[in-house]
Structure formats: C-alpha cells, structure tokens
Amino acid sequence: MSTSRRGVGLAAFSNNSVASAQYATHGTNIRAAHVDSLQTQISVFQQLLHQFSITHGKDIRSNPTFRAEFARMCNAIGVDPLAASARKPPTGTAKVVEGAAGGIGNLWSQMLGGSVNDFYFELGVRVVEVCRDTRAENGGMMSVGEVRRRVQKGKAIGGGMEVTDDDILRAVKSLEPLGSGFTIMKLGTKQMIRSIPKELNTDQSTVLEVIQVLGYITVSMLQLNLRWERARAKAVIEDLLADGLVWVDMQCDEAEYWSPTFITEAAGG
C-alpha cells in the first residue's frame, strides 16, 4: 500500500510538485487566516484600549499609580506610547490603526484620543519651564527627583501635577523630536536632566559623580583620590565652575566646590 502512494514512473515527479504546491497554498491560506485573526484581535484590542483610555482618561491624567500601570500594560503588549510620537506612521501600518483616516498624528494620540499624549506634552512643557527657571542656579543640570518636586509644587496656573519620576523621564523623551537638547544622563546612582546641550568630558562627569558621593570636592581631594595632577584637577573644576555646574565656598582653608543639587537637599540636614 505504501508503494502505491508514492507512485511509479514519471507521473510521480509531477505528483510531487503538485503536492508541494498545494502545501504551499494551504500554508499561505493558514498564514493569511492567522494574520487576519491577529489583525482583528489587535484592532479589537486597540478599540478596547481606546475605550479604556477614554473612560479612564481622567484617572490616567490624575493618578500617577494608575498611569504607571497603564504605561506598563502598553509596554507589555508592545505599544510604546511615545515611540511613534511626532512622526507619521508609515502608510503600511496606518491601515492597521483603526481610524487613521488622515494618516496624521501618532499611534498613541489616535488610539488614546490625545489625552494621554497631551498629558506628557504638557508635563514636558512644565519640565522645560522648571529647567529654564533654575538654569542660572544649577548650570542646566537637575536631578529628576528635584524636577518632579518642583513640578508637583507647581506655581503655574492650575497648580501642581501629580507625577512620578517615570512620568518625568517619559516627558523628557517626548521632547526629543523637537531637538530641544534635553537629555537624561546618569550621574552615579542619580538620573539627571541636562537642559543645556553641552557634552561633559569624562573628567568632568567623574568629578560630578564624586561630588554626588562626597558632597563637595577640593583640588587636593581630587589629587589624592584620583591621582590627578594639580593642573588637571584645577582645569576640570574651573570648567565646571564656568558652566555653573558647581558653586564655590571660599570660606574654608581650601576652596570647596559644591554641586547646586545640594541646595535643596541641604535644607533637610
């Protein structure tokens, strides 16, 4: 019986190719069906997400925990809220997105009716305001936590916003397409928002990191701890001073250099 299925003679070859062609078409059919059902699922899900964000829009805006959970959910299903920001979706994917009639705007704003997106843009504006207000004091470098505190205090109309550090980071990211020069950098264990587009060299970031740990720095401390020559230590500190990234306390035996981030923290101690 088994031999009859294989066939004998030349016809077996054509049989073979017919079979594989059939397999292929069947495979395509299955795949198409899969894609179809997946697309339906996605669009249903997106619709639900849309519904959800509309019904809970107020909560998303006002409740930081809720917002964080919502953002986590979006991330889990591969919707990066801000990835699509400020660029038109390619026409191919625009089809998937329900209601992408004009093809303008991003995934997030189409799906969520703009309210969540607007939230981050609004927050972004606040962050810019805070950074600009304090730029002279801190040389354009602020810890994320401090920015959050100030945004929450909010002297602007409408009062403060309830936000988390995560929201701040997201908002800063949403500013990126503007070429605003706002970047997030890590300094030791702290995340800082740099509002002046000026790179720090390795020496400078090392010194700033040390200041975060020790509270302040002097030229001889740098010489001792980092084995730097005096000239090098001096040059780095002078650069930082000129950029307003450190303040100098001259009422000591040797000038002490402090980071302005301690202005707010010193109040507690």
Add this chain to the structure above:
Amino acid sequence: MSTTAASPHPTSIPPPPPPPSTNTAFPFPPHYHYPPFFSLQPTASTRLSQLHSWSTLIQSYCRHHRLFALSLVDALDSDLFWNRKLGKRLALRDAREVIAWMAGTEGGERAEWVDGTGKKGRGEEGRCWVYWRRPEEWAGLIEAWVDATAQRGTVLTLYELAEGDATRSQEFHGMDMELLQKSLQVLVKKGKAQIFGSDDQQGIKFF
C-alpha cells in the same frame, strides 16, 4: 497679602496684630543651608541667580521680622547673614554688593541706601532701606485703607496711621516713621494728600 483688605468697621474691636509676627522662627530657604551661598560666586550667571536668592531672602526675612531698614554692620552679626550652624557668613563687602544690586534697577530697586548712594566715603556704617514693599506700594496700601474706611477728607495724624488702634490689622501698622513719611510723600506728589504740621505732630489729609 490678605491683610491688605481693610476691615469695613475701623472702630470695631481690633483684631490681633498682623500675621507676620516675630514670635515664630523665620523659615530660612534651602539656600541658607548651602555653604557656598555665603561666598559670592565668580561665574556671572551663577552670581546673578545667587543675588536673586539673597534679595528674596533679605526681603522675606525683613518682612517676617518687620524690619524696614538694615544697618549692615549689625545685620552681619544676625542670623540673616550669619549661619552659625554652618559657620558661614556673608562678608561685609559681599553684603554691600548684594544691597547695591538690590538697589539697582536689575534688583527691582528693592533696597536703598539711607545715607545717599552708599559711597565709600560714608564709612562702613551703611544703613539701607529694605523695600519688601516699595514706598509706592505702601502708599497704595494706605490709600486703599483710607478709601475702605471712608476717611477721605478727614485729617489723620501720622502717629495715628502707624500706631493707632484703627490700623492694627493693617500691614503698615507699626511702620517706620521715616518710611511712612517717604511713602506719604508719594501721595502728596500725586496731589492725593497733603501733609501739614510741625515735625512731631504732623497730620495728613487725603483728598
């Protein structure tokens, strides 16, 4: 600010004295606990922000303690310029610069040397007005109070204005006489009031 709203019945039982009393400790801003704050910064932009912060600190300190003028030499030994906990203090030279900046247009003219322009020839006894309210603003407050209590056309003594029971709820109660004079002169210049009488017993009439 809420105290500026005058009570409609000046003769009713005087409410307690204005809220900014000397009883409670002045809440120093975070800058006050930051050691470099007491050395004027060499970097121009940083220094500007520092001068701003000092100006705000001095104004709110004086407002809290209801000081209308500072004698720099004495003030240097007070908490305002000397953080004893940190062991840091503002040097006289730096304090003069802060006041000079406050007195300038950039500082919003929030201070003024009492003895002229604070030139070096005046010695180190510099006394300065600290205008947490400028004379024009005081004048506005007083005028509003006179309006609210319907005392236009009546004659009030300066003493009455500053120390009388009727003004107890007002922010200008207990005001420095010299500054009061200065403020009222603003109204006189505008033709809204007239001051008469001799040195000790001056009266003012509002039109």
